[in-house]
Amino acid sequence: MVKSYKKEKPTGNYDAIIIGSGLGGMTTGVFLAKEGKKVLILERHYTPGGFTHVFKRRGYEWDVGVHYVGEFHRDSTMVAAMFRYITEGRLKWADMGEVYDKMIFGTTVYDYAKGVDNFKARMKEYFPAPKDQASIDLYVDKIYEAQKAQQGYFMEKALPDAARFIMGNNLRKKGLKYNRPTSEVMADITSNKKLTAVLTGQFGDYGLPPTESSFMMHSALVKHYFNGGYYPIGGSSKIFECVEPTITERGGEIYTNAEVSEILVEGNKAVGVKMKDGDIYKAPLIISSAGLRVTYNQLLPQGIKEKKNLQGQLDKVKPSVGHVCLYLGFEHSTEELGLQKANYWIFPDNYDHDKNIKEYLKNPDAEIPVVYVSFPSAKDPSWDERYPGKATIDIITLAPWDRYTKWDGTRWMKRGEDYNEAKEKLSQRLMEKLFSVEPQLRGKISHYELSTPLTTKHFANYMDGELYGLDHTLERFDQKFLRPKTPVKNLYLTGQDVVTVGVGGALASGMVTASAILKKNLSNRLKNA
Ligand SMILES: Cc1cc2nc3c(=O)[nH]c(=O)nc-3n(C[C@H](O)[C@H](O)[C@H](O)COP(=O)(O)OP(=O)(O)OC[C@H]3O[C@@H](n4cnc5c(N)ncnc54)[C@H](O)[C@@H]3O)c2cc1C
Structure with missing residues (x-):
């Protein structure tokens, strides 16, 4: 069971403290727990799961960071085996069907069909x-x-x-x-x-x-x-729900509302964490899934950062771009609305992604370079049972952080009229993009709200509201330091910055980090999963 740090505090002795309960942290936790380690997972958000969590409002539910996952066409793929291993078979996935992505340039549609x-x-x-x-x-x-x-x-x-x-x-x-x-x-x-x-x-x-x-x-x-796209049956929060017992049934503990403010270092060794309320928890292993930038900039003491020249590492990588997501709710069923499962990628019809992005970064009124539309209520076979007569859609586009810095420091939901106006303008533009492909939806939206990079910062603690952790540039892949072991003894990294963005990347990071810690090749644990 997940506990709230506001109501109850950890009292045990732990072999490892993991910062963050996203898929990277949770997968690391499972591998360690299954090797006999007692883990403590500390999550600052009030909802666990990192980007796999969902939020609910006005009778709707939206996923925030999982729209499709691949590699479930065979039981033997790494992703399928890893999910069986970490959830002990509890999580089921629904196939999105013959087409998983639709690329839309003007009025021309190109389907990405399942199977190479x-x-x-x-x-x-x-x-x-x-x-x-x-x-x-x-x-x-x-x-x-x-x-x-x-x-x-x-x-x-x-x-x-x-x-x-x-x-x-x-x-x-x-x-x-x-x-x-x-x-x-x-x-x-x-x-x-x-x-x-x-x-x-x-x-x-x-x-x-x-x-x-x-x-x-x-x-x-x-x-x-x-080989196609798949969606977790019951929505993306099922991912955390199905992984959690694998850890807690082995004596591990998971706390929400538990913000770590500092990683404690003695000599050159990480020995524990200090919480935002000042309490201290110690363990021989500290693992951060909060991302390289947060771990080195916010959590490690400045003296250590300087001593280990961690700024030198930070200078070689940069945060990914931010995003906005428009969450739509309908008082009609998916069937009534005629929604399908495939994601839409809506582009300007000049077939030049680079030019379009450059122009949009320079000028917010330029044509939006990419609009991604996901239909979670159509993808989840349990949706109609859980939310009869309702449907949801997520619309996402890229949003540079510098467009939002003037409101950085304002309070969530109280960021000011100009912020609300900017959001409203963008929301309308995104809705028009949707109507250009699905005109029957016009006039049927019952609820909409837009998240911005400030929302990502507020809830997920990405410093510049970045969408995918570190940017996936050539420089990133050149860096040897993007690995679990850090220059601080007993401090390890896990999560998307260690491997790559994505559910698959976060999963893999969990196995890579646990293997590095235990000095064992844990991939062979998947053989009987
Ligand atoms: C909009 C969006 C759509 C996406 N769509 C897909 C998709 O369709 N398919 C796919 O495969 N991938 C998708 N991804 C990517 C995928 O969700 C992520 O790559 C993956 O979930 C990252 O996992 P993680 O564990 O590395 O990080 P996170 O999930 O970000 O977990 C890190 C956790 O650390 C916590 N934390 C941070 N600081 C502290 C602190 N000081 N104390 C305690 N806790 C802290 C955070 O609150 C967070 O819960 C999407 C991402 C986004 C943002």
């Missing part, structure tokens, strides 16, 4: 020229090639120092061959700008346009969804 052969066939229908057909084959081959080459790169992060010394560079080298701008790799594959824009349309899933993103990230993301 179907994907290729559908793309070839859209791009029938022989040259393009060959490029589509080559693209898919490149995705698999890059993915395969990356396995060693991520494995290296879990290795003990001696093994890293011997084979670390070799393991990294193969993966880093693909650490090139996505645009550059695409230019080797095709000169067709339309085809390139369609094939890179999922860039919003990692937050960077093709010239800025690493092909390592792009290939990981694209391959992840090749």
Whole structure:
């Protein structure tokens, strides 16, 4: 059971303290708990689960950071096995069907069809020229090639120092061959700008346009969804609910409303945490899933930061862009509204993601470069039972932090009229984008509210309201320090900054971090999961 720190405080002796109850922290907690460690998980939010949590208002429920997850087409994939391992089989996933993403450029729609052969066939229908057909084959081959080459790169992060010394560079080298701008790799594959824009349309899933993103990230993301999208039955909060007993039944404890204000360091060793209320909890292992920037800037004492030159590390990476999300509620069922399960990606019809992003970053009134629409009530087969006669939609776009800094420091829900006006204007623009594709929804919205990067900062503690932790640039993938072990003894990192953004990335980070701590290859624990 999850406890509230406001009502009850931890009293036990713990082998490990984990900061944050997102999927990275929770997965690390499971691996440690299953190896006999007693873990204490401290979460500052009043709701556990990090980006897997949902929020409820006015009789609706919305997920905030899980719209689809891939790799459930076979029981033997890493993602499927990991979820069985951490939830002990409690969590079930619903298939989104034959099409998981729809790329919409003006009035032209390109479906991403489930199954790589179907994907290729559908793309070839859209791009029938022989040259393009060959490029589509080559693209898919490149995705698999890059993915395969990356396995060693991520494995290296879990290795003990001696093994890293011997084979670390070799393991990294193969993966880093693909650490090139996505645009550059695409230019080797095709000169067709339309085809390139369609094939890179999922860039919003990692937050960077093709010239800025690493092909390592792009290939990981694209391959992840090749065999379709899946949604947790019961909504994304089921993820935490199903993982939690695996930890608590093994003596672990999880507290919400439990904000860590400092990681305590004695000599060069992390020994405990200080809470916002001043209480101190000690353990021989401290693991932070709060992200590199929060861990080093907010939680470690300044003296340690200087002594270990952690600023040098921070200077080499940057936060990802922020986002706004418009949460819509309808007093009509999904069926009545004619909603489908596939996500929409709505773009300007010039097929130039980079140009569109640049223009929008310069000018907020420029055309919105990407609008992502997700239909959670259509994806969840239990929705109609849980919320009869209702439906929800999430609409997301990128939002640079500097557009919101003037309200930083104001209070949630009391940020001022100008903030509300800016939100209203953007909400209307996003709704119009939705109506351009689903005109029957006009006049049917019963509730809407917009989150901004300030909301992400307030609830999830990302310092610049960043959407995906650290940005997935080439520089990021070059950094050896983005690994569980930190320069402070007994302090480890986990979560999306250690591997990559995404449910899959956060899951993998849990296993990588626990393996690094215990100096064991824990992937073999998945064999019987
Ligand atoms: C809008 C959006 C949509 C997304 N859609 C998808 C999707 O469809 N599919 C997919 O695979 N991925 C998606 N993602 C990405 C995915 O949700 C994340 O990559 C993943 O959940 C991150 O997990 P994490 O554990 O690393 O971090 P988080 O979930 O952010 O967990 C970190 C936790 O640490 C806590 N914390 C921070 N500071 C402190 C402190 N001082 N004391 C105590 N606790 C603290 C935070 O409150 C938080 O709960 C999406 C993300 C967003 C934002």
